[in-house]
Amino acid sequence: MRVWEQITIRIPRLDFVSRQRINNYPSTFSFEMHSSTVVADVGVRLRAAQYVRMSTDHQQYSPENQKAAIAVYASEHDIDVVTTYEDDGRSGVTLRHRPALMRLLKDVLGATRVFDAVLVYDVSRWGRFQDVDESAYHEYLCRQAGVKVIYCAEPFANDGSPTSNIIKTIKRAMAGEFSRELSEKVFQGQSRHVERGFWQGSRPGYGLRRMLVDANRKPKACLQPLEHKSIHTDRIVLVPGPPNEVALVRKIFDWYVHDGLGVYKIADRLNRFGLYNAQDRPWSNTTIHELLRNEKYMGNMIWNRRSQKLHTSYVRNPETRWVRAVGAFEPIVDTAVFDATQARLDRYKSKADEHQVLASISRLLQETGRLTLRTIKQQLDIPGRTRVRRVLPSLEDAYRQVGYFPAFDIAYVDHRITAKKTMAQYVLDVVAQLEASGHRVERDDRLSTLCIDQELRINVCVTLGCKENTFQPYAKATKSTRFRADLVLVGYFPRPQLQLECFYLLPESVLDDRAQTTLSPCHVPGVEGFRVDDLSLLLTLCARVPIEVSDELSDDNQHH
Incomplete structure (x- = not known):
């Protein structure tokens, strides 16, 4: 039941504002105030909701203890607890992970509210927000709606007085600081465990398994996926997995280092063999790259590459903040093989400037006497064609600057790359038109x-x-x-203008299997019939045409 009171407040005539404006107001005025913002009338019991939040840091903050303390306070102040909002096992750092508090705030602003006050054990149960203004804002929403927030175990009355506001602000800051200190203590403890070689992650990865050990590192059992330790003093270490997975991990490193296969070819080969990764999914470039990069396959454990503290966003930490344990468990891959793998992965990682690129190309020219794209690409310490084009205007310019003048047409490489970029724009436009027409296009x-x-x-x-x-x-x-097709789409960019002159859309069967096919009438009879100025013909070939069945054919089918 809501009770409304008539309150009269006397306003003194102040002279720091215009006296004429003050004289327009009466010396006294009356307004109605919700009774929940003041003490209830004699004989009228205040209806309140209680909010409790489970905390694991102290036993005194268990929901039962909070409810008991709130019940004592309610009995002493003639308050009836009509409903309960409980966040069990929820952190007080943020609001988004506390459904009960969000539901409470929604009910406070609702028209069917059945309470006029909220009873909370103390300020920390209301929240350990890292911004004290956030905690104050949620309380302000309640106060604006006519609902008073009462902290039952606090030594001050939440009456809005200056003393109360100062103490409450300090309490909110202390509650947030407690979470920060606890987070730092947990981080230091986990770091010590990592340095001792204990696993702190969840999934071990392909070829590895989690072994449960006691405080003396005595093995107890191998944990299955989604299984966790039950004894607080137990620890987890990584051990080699099944022999077939260990052999496959070593084979992946061998393919990459000794056979020269790239991550794309390795993933494609494994998928064609019907072999899946640790998540029972097909391999991808990313999963192969992560496997080749991870030091746990050589027995090292790295932790804190990425971190998330107090429910904030994940951040990538610099290498100086990584926690590394060398030789934490039995390696699967030899150190020499792993180092060779990292050397090949890092061959294009360094950002070489123009002087370093030219010096590398000049050194290669002195060693071999000639330069080719293949020799540049095969040298691990030499920037490849892509790196050269990022630093220098063109590959032809790089050859000229190091004093190499080949007999072949080196400008052909740069011109071909330019033509491919232009052709890609035309293809993208056609793909967009096909998809807009309802076609499914894979590329x-x-x-x-x-x-x-x-x-x-x-x-x-x-x-x-x-x-x-x-x-x-x-x-x-x-x-x-590599790719058998039904049609071949050729874009013709004659030099030196490098402007698209026409397209050729012709069956693949008319092309020679072993050599280049010159698109001339003597080599491809009727080749001019395959020449088009735009790609509208391709859209026509892909168009769906409904088939109409004649009445005679329909009758014949019915007789049969």
């Missing part, structure tokens, strides 16, 4: 292959034709040996 990262509606396979390529001073200004195309 690779380089836009060199397309598969439309899982039916039509198209190989995309570019050609620069022959040099300008030759007598064969024809486009050329090469059949792909």
